[in-house]
Amino acid sequence: MTVDWGQDPSVRFMRRVFERMEATHKELLESVNISPSDNRLRHWREETRNLFEQAWTAAARQGLPINEDEAGTLYALCFARTLRSDGVEIPDEALPKNAAMSRWVQQVQS
Numbered sequence: 001m002t003v004d005w006g007q008d009p010s011v012r013f014m015r016r017v018f019e020r021m022e023a024t025h026k027e028l029l030e031s032v033n034i035s036p037s038d039n040r041l042r043h044w045r046e047e048t049r050n051l052f053e054q055a056w057t058a059a060a061r062q063g064l065p066i067n068e069d070e071a072g073t074l075y076a077l078c079f080a081r082t083l084r085s086d087g088v089e090i091p092d093e094a095l096p097k098n099a100a101m102s103r104w105v106q107q108v109q110s
Contacts, residue, residue, distance in 0.1 A: 013068070020072030021052075024096075028079055031094040044082050051078040054108035055101070064100070073098050077105045 029036060052075050059066055059074075066074065073096040080090050 016068040017071040020068050021075040024072040024076035028076055032088060032090055047082040048079045051108055055104040058104045074101045077101055081105055
């Protein structure tokens with residue numbers, strides 16, 4: 001059986017999720033004037049990915065599905081937490097507002 005990955009709904013969903021994550025990543029870096037070639041980014045991305053996966057899992061355990069836009073929001077909040085934990089100042093107004101997702105991010109371990 002041949003699978004057309006481009007037509008698989010779950011693959012298309014994840015592509016849209018990654019697009020939102022990349023967009024929010026770029027926006028946050030621009031808002032705090034960090035270069036996309038900053039040497040710290042690799043570490044920050046790894047930490048953020050771990051937080052993001054934990055927060056997404058926590059939401060799934062509570063039966064709360066996450067759409068593409070919410071995934072971008074969740075990623076932005078996780079990325080901000082990672083940056084802040086490394087001393088980067090991020091203004092609250094640069095972050096998306098979503099109380100539930102903020103709680104999930106606060107609950108996960110880094």
